[in-house]
Amino acid sequence: MPSPMYGDMDFLLDEASVFAFLADCDLVDEMEPVPTISTTSHCGAMSTQSDSSSFCITSEEPVEKKKSWRQRRKEEILNLRDEVKQLSAELQQLKYALGVHSRYRQSKKIKAAKDSSPFSSHASIWENTAQHQANLRSISEQENTNLRESLEYHIQKAKSLNRAVKRKLRAILMSPEMDMINQLQHHSKRATPPLNNEAVFNQLKVGIDELYGGLDIFFKQVGMDQLSRSGLQKNSMNSGARMTLVEFLDSYAIPFDLLQIEKAIWTPDTADSEDPALFFMQSATDDNTRMISMGFPFSLEGIDFSIVMRIVTRKYVEKDRVVFITRSLIEPSIGPLSFVETNRRVLLRGEPSSRGPTTIILTHREAVSYGDLLSSDMTGCPSIEIGLKTxxxxxxxxxxxxxxKLIRTSSK
Incomplete structure (x- = not known):
């Protein structure tokens, strides 16, 4: 019969075998060897007592359990992702600091790191947004200015058309009076073309170039620069043997180009030459000088008479303006007096704008009489006041x- 001591030893061996088996199972699951739990038996000294003797076995020491391979790999991947995010945020911050912007916008915004870098990144984004809004505002202000100028230009065009329509209506209403003028033309003494046109034209040409040479000084003396953009100023009549009957200073703005107006002034209107109210009309052009001889009936204060005019116009084209100097000899069929009118007309370009071209016409007109108006016999002649108003x-x-004329030519 075996002793009790050998029975306890068998049980202890079986328990150690179980622990070793469990350690082998954990090794298979975790793909890592797990050290076996050592069981150290310390045998105390056998008691000298007579009743029994026994072995002393110490308890197992606690061992910390290690993480599996998959867990460690997962933690490494997560750590690497965090590092990538942090490095990407720092790289984006450096790009904004150096002024380097990506050509294509990122589809997703990088999350800011926990340090101070997100604040500078957001500040750069707001600065770019503010600059973009400022550019849009500048573009809108320019568009508003262009639209305002275009509106003013079309309003000016509409006013010109309105004036043209009113003048046309007045002409239609005055058609019965024109019929009376035609009847007057048949009953009155018809004027014939004068035979001394060449001599008169040569006389009128004298001094025109000198008038052009002193134009700027003359305009300054008469106060042409003090006129408003559109206004007519009339000066009083002077006295003298060769008295100035009337003097006008005029500034007029027309919404057409300077070259268009130059052509309209210089080119004779075919409608004028075909006007049945004219007795005759002859014109000739020599280089920069145009000469016209014409006769037509006239009625003033119930007095019917005819007028013969010889007109010489010389054109001077400069870089930024065109100048016309005109001198006209006016000879009424009644009264002892004849008149010479001098016309200085300057075409200037208006202020440039997107609404279209504008031309300013500055005109100075003065008329003088040959003969003493006060001592001349004006019996049967209209009054001077009515003549000046006309x-x-x-x-x-x-x-x-x-x-x-400009509206007609531009509409063709």
């Missing part, structure tokens, strides 16, 4: 007629 109307009608 002359003022001619100065205004010239601008309107020129504007009508």
């Amino acid at each position: 002359w003022e109307g001619f100065a205004t009608q010239y601008n309107y007629a020129l504007e009508d």
